[in-house]
């Protein structure tokens with residue numbers, strides 16, 4: 001593979017931003033797949049709007065730089081148009097847990113074969129520091145200077161409840177593990193959800209906090225929904241608790257996109273079908 | 285007899301629409317052209333539903349009369365509500381099982397429910413009994429009734445025919461409706477015509493969230509998806525619909541979406557995205573009275589101004605408003621082709637009257653555009669998604685293509701789709717869109733975007749758009765006026781419209797809205813309207829009503 005997979009676009013993430021790690025990990029995974037023979041033109045990246053989304057400009061693969069909160073519907077259309085494509089979403093936590101939460105739940109419910117990477121920095125980066133659905137209780141952001149009065153969502157638990165067939169968590173300061181999880185997500189047949197704890201160096205730097213609490217999941221049966229549920233509920237994104245990294249849950253179930261492998265009719269064939277439909281109206 | 289109308293009335297859930305359709309089929313079989321109006325409230329059981337089936341020796345009928353020749357009353361409410369439509373010659377058939385004898389108003393009494401029960405049928409089959417009675421009363425031969433029922437009732441066919449025969453025998457012949465000469469053509473709703481027009485132009489996917497009066501397209505296309513290799517998706521919201529459609533198109537699938545005003549509100553962020561990403565999409569909006577939930581199952585033309593400018597920012601779009609199924613079929617295909625040729629959103633703007641009305645549709649009348657070629661990348665590397673291209677249109681390259689990276693972007697971007705805030709690049713992008721507008725205008729002007737009917741030499745003209753054009757054509761023929769319909773409303777065919785109005789000294793505009801939206805649009809292009817006829821009660825005009833209103837301002 002000669003292509004670098006990185007465009008010449010000038011990178012504008014802040015120094016120390018966790019997005020670099022995600023970009024690096026995703027690039028490495030795509031490169032490895034291409035090395036193994038996967039056609040690079042079959043990779044499509046879909047992003048929302050936010051700091052995270054700039055990855056569309058930086059990675060030299062097909063991309064649809066969409067709008068705030070809408071990675072999943074765009075990715076769903078692409079996948080249903082052509083189930084052979086490897087479709088990856090990079091979304092923000094404001095992006096897909098606030099603005100576009102309904103789509104996320106539906107993607108899990110449908111078990112469509114997409115990989116969802118959430119750059120979860122638990123703050124709105126691009127709009128300079130407001131709380132998001134995963135900011136801890138009492139988070140002081142620019143729209144909540146006195147601290148929030150609402151508890152955060154627990155995304156892995158939400159995804160388990162919604163029917164996602166792969167639910168995992170990674171952390172931008174554990175790069176190798178992050179790459180392994182992304183690879184697992186892309187290889188997973190079905191909807192793979194990865195909540196990546198991403199360091200925002202400018203508005204919510206949780207490096208020390210995470211470093212003290214994260215651990216890798218070991219000896220856990222990821223095919224067992226209830227142990228996955230327990231693992232996912234161990235930390236509630238607000239109170240103090242150990243933070244598990246790894247795959248909480250994985251199962252194989254029928255994929256929504258499978259039944260959309262349809263060959264299109266030729267132009268003339270289509271016209272004939274339409275004529276037939278009309279003729280049936282007068283002669284059954 | 286030139287023209288014959290029958291009204292069927294009952295409660296929601298009685299199968300009135302279906303009964304009307306079968307009567308339409310029978311009248312069509314004996315040589316008439318059909319228009320059927322369906323009036324129903326937004327509920328599933330109860331309320332009053334009725335249809336008026338109008339049969340004519342002439343093609344192009346698109347309205348109902350005030351009075352009818354026959355009333356088929358499944359309940360007492362039908363007789364009460366439609367008493368004003370009766371003339372001394374009107375034949376009435378009454379369900380004597382649900383209407384007391386003293387209320388029959390001289391109608392022919394048939395115990396529809398009793399007969400249906402005796403034949404072992406379920407309540408809805410009373411319609412077959414009523415159809416049988418109607419046909420005998422109007423002298424339609426039994427063999428016609430039997431064959432059409434055989435075609436239209438694939439389930440419990442024998443039983444329905446037996447019940448219809450009992451109805452047929454239950455009433456004496458009142459007069460003989462002579463056979464017409466029109467060869468039989470299919471009966472379709474406007475929604476079906478839109479679906480079929482899109483299909484013949486190579487539609488790959490239809491994405492929609494149910495909303496009256498557009499849902500008929502979703503239902504019809506879902507029904508025929510298997511035999512047409514179409515992908516039909518009903519996602520979580522109209523926001524998802526609009527975004528999904530662009531995902532499909534990015535991967536090369538020709539895609540349309542459908543909704544009504546409320547759903548379209550949710551789509552606007554996606555429409556604007558299409559303006560920036562230049563990903564093609566065709567959007568059907570079927571109007572009903574707003575604002576908000578409004579009057580869901582009735583008709584309006586109140587969303588023209590909204591559709592013309594929906595979405596932040598400035599970007600070109602096609603807006604096409606067909607009047608009838610033939611135009612809907614032809615222009616839906618064109619809309620799909622045009623959106624791909626220019627990589628812009630194209631709208632098909634219709635309303636409840638067209639969407640849910642049933643019409644005789646001669647498949648030979650419209651042009652079958654098929655799937656037209658689009659500007660494609662010639663393979664010369666490197667590929668630039670937003671390359672300059674002819675007339676601002678960048679050659680298209682689908683994903684996946686070996687050795688090519690395709691990047692589309694909702695931010696302002698450079699020619700490779702990479703985000704930019706550079707003023708020169710921003711200007712280039714704006715000018716690219718403006719350039720497209722000019723090509724689109726020329727394209728439209730070459731497509732006969734303004735139709736003239738009635739008396740083309742008359743000095744008084746009716747100016748109309750969308751479904752109201754059908755009834756205006758009829759009125760124009762009756763009183764000898766010129767009738768002018770711009771089929772395309774964006775880009776606005778100002779030159780063609782002025783040509784169509786040459787020699788006209790008085791323009792009467794007719795619209796189903798309160799603001800006179802076409803009148804304002806015409807005025808913005810220097811065309812002055814002398815009088816406006818507006819209607820906004822959700823109901824389409826009856827032919828005589830509109831004729832009289834036009835007469836009133838014709839002077």
Ligand SMILES: Cc1ncc(C[n+]2csc(CCOP(=O)(O)OP(=O)(O)O)c2C)c(N)n1
Nearest residue numbers: 049050051052068092093094095124125126
């Ligand atoms: C519909 C809409 N609403 C609001 C915005 C403004 N906006 C841009 S990015 C953003 C939040 C970004 O936060 P997040 O999704 O967490 O991404 P991050 O920047 O942290 O990567 C908002 C609110 C927008 N672009 N579109």
Ligand code: SF4
Nearest residue numbers: 014017051125200201
């Ligand atoms: S604001 Fe935060 S998320 Fe955005 S680039 Fe800077 S560090 Fe990264």
